[in-house]
Amino acid sequence: MSVDFLAVGSGAAGMTGALWAHDLGAETLVIEKASVYGGSTSLSGGVVWVPNNPLMARHGIHDSPEEAELYLETLTAGSSSREQLRAYLENAPRMMTTLAEKSRVQFECVTSYPDYFPEAPGGKPGGRSCEPAVFDARQLGDEFKTMGLQPNEKQVVGGRVTIRVTDGHMLLEGGWPAMRFMMRELLRYYTNVRARRQGRRNTQLSIGGALAGRLRLSLLDRKVPLWLDTPIRELLTEDGRVVGALVERDGKPVRIQARKGVLLAAGGFEHNSPMRQRYQQGPISDRWTAGCESNTGDTIDLGTAIGASLALMDDSWWCPTMLAPSPAHSPVRIMIVEKNFAGGIIVNAQGKRFMNEAAPYNEVVKSMYLANQRGGTAIPAHLIFDATYRRRYPCGPMMPGQATPDRMLPKNLEGNFFVKNQTLEGLARNIGVDAAGLIDTVTQFNDYAATGHDPDFHRGDSLHDRFYAARATGPNPNLGAIEQPPFYAVRVFPGDLGTKGGFRTDARARVLTAANTAIPGLYAAGNCSASVMGNTYPGAGATIGPAMTFAFLAAEDAAGA
Numbered sequence: 001m002s003v004d005f006l007a008v009g010s011g012a013a014g015m016t017g018a019l020w021a022h023d024l025g026a027e028t029l030v031i032e033k034a035s036v037y038g039g040s041t042s043l044s045g046g047v048v049w050v051p052n053n054p055l056m057a058r059h060g061i062h063d064s065p066e067e068a069e070l071y072l073e074t075l076t077a078g079s080s081s082r083e084q085l086r087a088y089l090e091n092a093p094r095m096m097t098t099l100a101e102k103s104r105v106q107f108e109c110v111t112s113y114p115d116y117f118p119e120a121p122g123g124k125p126g127g128r129s130c131e132p133a134v135f136d137a138r139q140l141g142d143e144f145k146t147m148g149l150q151p152n153e154k155q156v157v158g159g160r161v162t163i164r165v166t167d168g169h170m171l172l173e174g175g176w177p178a179m180r181f182m183m184r185e186l187l188r189y190y191t192n193v194r195a196r197r198q199g200r201r202n203t204q205l206s207i208g209g210a211l212a213g214r215l216r217l218s219l220l221d222r223k224v225p226l227w228l229d230t231p232i233r234e235l236l237t238e239d240g241r242v243v244g245a246l247v248e249r250d251g252k253p254v255r256i257q258a259r260k261g262v263l264l265a266a267g268g269f270e271h272n273s274p275m276r277q278r279y280q281q282g283p284i285s286d287r288w289t290a291g292c293e294s295n296t297g298d299t300i301d302l303g304t305a306i307g308a309s310l311a312l313m314d315d316s317w318w319c320p321t322m323l324a325p326s327p328a329h330s331p332v333r334i335m336i337v338e339k340n341f342a343g344g345i346i347v348n349a350q351g352k353r354f355m356n357e358a359a360p361y362n363e364v365v366k367s368m369y370l371a372n373q374r375g376g377t378a379i380p381a382h383l384i385f386d387a388t389y390r391r392r393y394p395c396g397p398m399m400p401g402q403a404t405p406d407r408m409l410p411k412n413l414e415g416n417f418f419v420k421n422q423t424l425e426g427l428a429r430n431i432g433v434d435a436a437g438l439i440d441t442v443t444q445f446n447d448y449a450a451t452g453h454d455p456d457f458h459r460g461d462s463l464h465d466r467f468y469a470a471r472a473t474g475p476n477p478n479l480g481a482i483e484q485p486p487f488y489a490v491r492v493f494p495g496d497l498g499t500k501g502g503f504r505t506d507a508r509a510r511v512l513t514a515a516n517t518a519i520p521g522l523y524a525a526g527n528c529s530a531s532v533m534g535n536t537y538p539g540a541g542a543t544i545g546p547a548m549t550f551a552f553l554a555a556e557d558a559a560g561a
């Protein structure tokens with residue numbers, strides 16, 4: 001088998017690289033280890049963070065490369081290279097425009113989605129994060145069946161309707177607009193008779209499913225082959241140049257010559273327990289990650305065997321997670337909104353708060369590790385809330401109590417996902433948390449809720465915190481009293497959306513040796529490469545945006561464009 005460009009992995013990075021390499025004249029092939037395509041990308045929110053993107057101007061939002069560079073330089077604080085940051089800022093808007101013009105990949109600007117640190121120099125109150133336009137998966141025909149779409153159940157309302165970021169906000173506020181939306185979407189779902197005959201799966205896709213579907217359809221338009229069940233086993237080299245790969249197909253080895261280059265886009269190593277133990281701080285587990293199961297860091301050893309160097313292996317796209325038993329899905333639920341709602345706090349085993357719970361999720365996990373190192377036993381921590389919170393807000397697999405009261409919840413959730421007690425003291429006893437400490441913390445927090453000010457951790461001071469608040473009644477939308485029995489507790493783990501360490505690359509996504517020389521013919525993008533974002537997570541979409549952009553640049557370099 002001989003092609004010009006071989007993309008290893010079928011997530012956002014692999015499919016974007018393949019698509020663009022094809023358009024630049026390269027004969028292209030995508031190989032995928034799993035029996036479904038899409039990787040973590042298809043499970044994700046599908047959001048891309050692209051400063052100064054072309055959609056912002058259409059909404060009258062001003063941005064500039066200078067502001068974005070200031071923002072990233074401030075946040076990355078030396079953990080990324082200036083050359084790569086500039087390459088990102090220069091090329092991400094171009095990648096977006098090009099794909100919008102030439103392929104099925106379309107984004108919409110989420111104008112109200114603030115950067116994760118909007119008050120930092122160069123930060124923006126909205127517009128840099130964009131989400132994929134809703135996609136009708138019927139266009140994929142049989143290829144829909146092999147899309148790895150099991151969207152995190154949190155984003156599937158009622159197990160039927162995938163929602164966009166924008167819809168999520170409206171739904172959290174409730175009321176007539178939310179009811180109208182749900183009725184319309186459920187009607188659309190149930191009247192799609194052909195799809196219903198084939199199964200439960202909704203063909204109206206948003207978020208990561210829409211992105212994976214749009215990329216896959218763009219490859220189908222171009223007749224770019226995508227081989228499933230085909231893991232890479234070895235990189236082939238000649239005189240120091242990567243000239244192809246040895247892969248396994250139908251259980252047999254196949255040599256694939258790649259005349260112009262190999263793009264490693266095989267995702268992170270979130271599901272490789274030995275690698276996590278080796279590279280990352282403890283306690284760590286591959287059972288707390290929300291990333292896709294086939295991401296086991298396979299290419300890392302293949303690359304280092306031919307001289308590639310690594311960075312950021314100790315870091316991840318951290319996100320607190322909860323574990324809820326589920327017969328059909330992974331038990332891991334990301335905790336993005338629950339920690340921000342008024343009337344909930346996160347405590348350690350001493351019953352004490354140790355951070356601003358409404359901070360960006362990446363920061364929340366870092367705080368958990370820090371508190372744990374300082375002896376606070378914060379892993380797992382506990383989210384504590386009362387009946388008012390339970391009635392108003394969703395939490396993991398539980399819809400708000402006003403829609404799904406406790407008696408209507410699946411029986412296995414109580415005790416396995418949440419614990420409930422009529423008193424805070426009893427709750428503390430049930431979950432092994434110091435009761436006096438918890439009662440003290442709640443009393444103090446209720447005072448903060450009354451004044452609207454959290455002097456300890458400044459929860460709700462940032463626009464970011466308030467973006468995820470909903471149905472606010474008091475002076476601070478992120479603060480609310482915990483006073484109405486029964487009281488609830490849910491365990492919180494230091495999870496992630498995937499790891500972010502891997503091959504060091506340059507501004508053209510070429511894989512670098514320890515001596516900073518590029519390995520000819522070898523490229524890396526997405527979570528198998530060390531992220532351009534360094535140790536920070538500047539905004540929603542800061543993982544997929546760079547994954548697509550550097551894959552795009554790899555295609556250009558390989559094609560000689």
Ligand SMILES: Cc1cc2nc3c(=O)[nH]c(=O)nc-3n(C[C@H](O)[C@H](O)[C@H](O)COP(=O)(O)OP(=O)(O)OC[C@H]3O[C@@H](n4cnc5c(N)ncnc54)[C@H](O)[C@@H]3O)c2cc1C
Nearest residue numbers: 009011013033039040041044045047232267526527541544
């Ligand atoms: C619930 C959730 C929500 C998220 N939301 C967002 C969001 O809105 N915005 C954002 O920017 N990020 C988000 N993320 C993170 C984001 O999904 C990932 O960082 C991103 O999709 C990684 O893209 P990738 O192309 O590097 O890898 P992936 O999309 O994971 O694709 C890698 C592919 O490589 C394949 N592979 C692995 N090993 C081999 C091998 N040996 N041979 C061949 N193929 C192999 C895998 O099977 C997989 O299909 C989210 C993640 C999760 C879990």
